[in-house]
Amino acid sequence: MSHEHVSNTKRIWTVFGLLSIITIVEVIFGIIKPASLYMNSFMAMSLLNWLFIILTLVKAYYIVWAFMHIEGEKSTLKNAVVLPVIFLVLYLLFILLTEGNYIYEVFKNSTIKWNF
């Protein structure tokens, strides 16, 4: 390894602080469940759930970028790792969640019942 290694301890602790704060915020929201977020929904999911998912993605970003130190890798490696995962996960979620919702509507609106 030719490139020099400077100590990243300060950044590591900063990221740890950030991850902890996000987790605490998530738990607080999960316990009090503010009605304005919990009862209103956007695209078939409550705003609270959207908030949780966005905060989770922020946490994931910091884990991958700072702890796994992908920010220090060459952009070819970064793209080869991150882009396929993002694309395939979005594709998978789109297909499965649409299908799940369709089956829910079949159970709800037609004569087929899972529970009789």
Added chain:
Amino acid sequence: MEATVTTANSEEKTWGGGNEPMKASYGKLMMWFFIVSDALTFSGFLAAYGFSRFKFIETWPLADEVFTHFPFMHGVSAPMYYVALMTFILIFSSVTMVLAVDAGHQMKKNKVVIYMFLTIIGGMIFVGSQAWEWKNFIKGEYGAIETKGGSLLQFVDKEGHRVALADFATTLPEEREQLSRSKGSWFMSESSLPSYSVAEVQAGFKAHPDLLIRTEVITKEKQKTILSRKDSELRLTQASLVVEGANLTHNEYGSKLFADFFFFITGFHGFHVFSGIIINIIIFFNVLVGTYEKRGSYEMVEKVGLYWHFVDLVWVFVFTFFYLV
């Protein structure tokens, strides 16, 4: 390592190894691509969980009613605190891991040893916590009734608080022995019988006029539906099974699929943590005997670190989709 590939001679070397276009060693690259495939595996599981949840969106269990235990706090409803603590433990062990990698870059053997040791301890505490969580989930708290159609009935009092089967079921003079292998005619046996029979629960329900039944259906206020006394009595006539706790076929908290996915996904993640601990221990001893000191590079610590952070990353998503959303 030559960076130029313009001369005819070095073209052989391009395909002969030793060339690092991504400026990362073979081992590190393969760890990254293993992580990509493992991330897609977990995404598949979580997306399947989402599929089943969207399919039964109106009857899915509410997570903060399922996971309410905290050690040494019996009977106190403490949703989320315990799993938040577990998340902290895992994030913190990720921090000690990255500090070990950082110390490795500076060739400080003693620091690497200390930080790796802390990482291993953190991982063990996490797996232990998960075992405790499983124990509570399997044991159950209140008990419920499963109907012939497969839906689940839970019991509440007038205020809507949950009531355990043990608090109202009567004891009838009936005996049913558990079928064991020694008494079965062929390879027959059955799992342990629940503490009460359906008839005992029905008789107890009749004797307590203030009890009501709560179904799985989620109302507009995002609460479970509570039936009137008359409907409750009618519903209870369809009872077919007493369910206590959760396993792969029955689940007192609600949808059976919830228990199946919980066991499968947290189990698969727990297995990853477990193998991570084993690999960490191996690397820890290698550091201790000075393998990497002699090699002149602590890259092995970095590779196992990547795996460990990945395990943490997966937990962040499991935490969100099983406990928060």
